[in-house]
Amino acid sequence: MLNILVTGSSGQLGSEFKNISARLNFQFIFTDREDFNITEKININDFLEGKSIDVILNCAAYTAVDKAEDEEEKAYLINHIGVKNLVEVCEKKNIKLIHFSTDYVFDGLNHKPYHENDRVSPKSVYGCSKLAGEQEIMRSEISALIIRTSWLYSRFGHNFVKSMLALGQSRTHLNIVYDQIGTPTNARDLAEATLSCLHNLDQWENKRTVYHFSNEGVASWYDFTKEIFDLFEINCNLQPILSKDYPTKAIRPHYSVFDKTKFKIDFNFAIKHWKDSIKDLKMNIIV
Numbered sequence: 001m002l003n004i005l006v007t008g009s010s011g012q013l014g015s016e017f018k019n020i021s022a023r024l025n026f027q028f029i030f031t032d033r034e035d036f037n038i039t040e041k042i043n044i045n046d047f048l049e050g051k052s053i054d055v056i057l058n059c060a061a062y063t064a065v066d067k068a069e070d071e072e073e074k075a076y077l078i079n080h081i082g083v084k085n086l087v088e089v090c091e092k093k094n095i096k097l098i099h100f101s102t103d104y105v106f107d108g109l110n111h112k113p114y115h116e117n118d119r120v121s122p123k124s125v126y127g128c129s130k131l132a133g134e135q136e137i138m139r140s141e142i143s144a145l146i147i148r149t150s151w152l153y154s155r156f157g158h159n160f161v162k163s164m165l166a167l168g169q170s171r172t173h174l175n176i177v178y179d180q181i182g183t184p185t186n187a188r189d190l191a192e193a194t195l196s197c198l199h200n201l202d203q204w205e206n207k208r209t210v211y212h213f214s215n216e217g218v219a220s221w222y223d224f225t226k227e228i229f230d231l232f233e234i235n236c237n238l239q240p241i242l243s244k245d246y247p248t249k250a251i252r253p254h255y256s257v258f259d260k261t262k263f264k265i266d267f268n269f270a271i272k273h274w275k276d277s278i279k280d281l282k283m284n285i286i287v
């Protein structure tokens with residue numbers, strides 16, 4: 001039975017792994033910042049002493065995109081140095097790593113879905129810090145998967161869906177950006193998809209491979225919000241606006257749809273459309 005250590009397990013994705021773990025034939029160790037701080041080498045080494053771990057799922061990250069513009073050092077400490085520390089321990093103890101990254105490593109100037117080999121050019125501190133983490137892995141000799149994902153939401157943690165539900169219930173109208181195009185991803189689907197990688201460990205032995213994973217389909221933040229409101233029967237008037245009329249600290253890509261062919265073929269995984277997946281969330285979410 002595989003021994004799997006999950007970092008950042010109180011976040012959206014980490015919580016989804018926790019939630020599905022009971023029905024799985026793996027031995028999980030769920031950690032959070034308190035017991036396994038990825039920025040502290042001593043903490044990592046002490047925690048792993050005497051334990052035999054096969055795979056680390058790194059769900060720990062600094063994810064506050066706008067705040068990162070003012071907290072560059074902190075973002076890099078977690079998203080770059082934290083990953084570097086994990087790479088070192090994986091090298092030393094022959095542990096495989098599955099790391100999660102973001103569509104914000106791209107500049108968003110593409111007009112067709114981003115392939116894993118497309119040129120990266122992040123425009124925000126968050127995107128740059130996540131790219132630095134990816135590069136630490138790619139430079140190493142460990143066995144690793146980097147799974148880039150986009151617009152993550154979950155029944156757990158803080159996310160766009162929950163923010164919109166709260167705003168929709170307290171406002172009569174909302175202005176939402178319609179010139180940023182991507183794909184919402186249910187963290188539950190990403191967790192299930194990641195499991196398919198765990199069933200094919202030999203496939204990624206001694207390699208470091210980047211994959212793209214999101215739900216299927218395409219949406220603007222306006223489309224996403226409209227779907228959320230229709231689904232949850234929220235009566236709030238939505239107005240589509242341009243990004244220039246909703247300035248944010250961090251620059252976000254205008255287009256960040258992924259080409260997910262590689263993931264679907266390599267792991268024989270069928271991906272749900274985002275509109276179907278958000279219906280699954282409705283069954284569980286606590287508003």
Ligand SMILES: NC(=O)c1ccc[n+]([C@@H]2O[C@H](COP(=O)([O-])OP(=O)(O)OC[C@H]3O[C@@H](n4cnc5c(N)ncnc54)[C@H](OP(=O)(O)O)[C@@H]3O)[C@@H](O)[C@H]2O)c1
Binds near residue numbers: 101130148
């Ligand atoms: N959220 C999105 O829209 C999105 C989009 C694309 C890609 N991603 C990527 O997907 C992955 C999962 O994201 P998520 O939305 O699940 O993130 P999240 O909800 O923000 O969770 C991140 C977790 O990491 C923990 N953490 C922070 N610093 C840590 C440290 N030094 N040591 C250990 N744990 C630490 C956090 O704990 P605290 O709560 O104590 O800070 C939190 O529990 C990340 O790699 C993220 O970059 C996310």
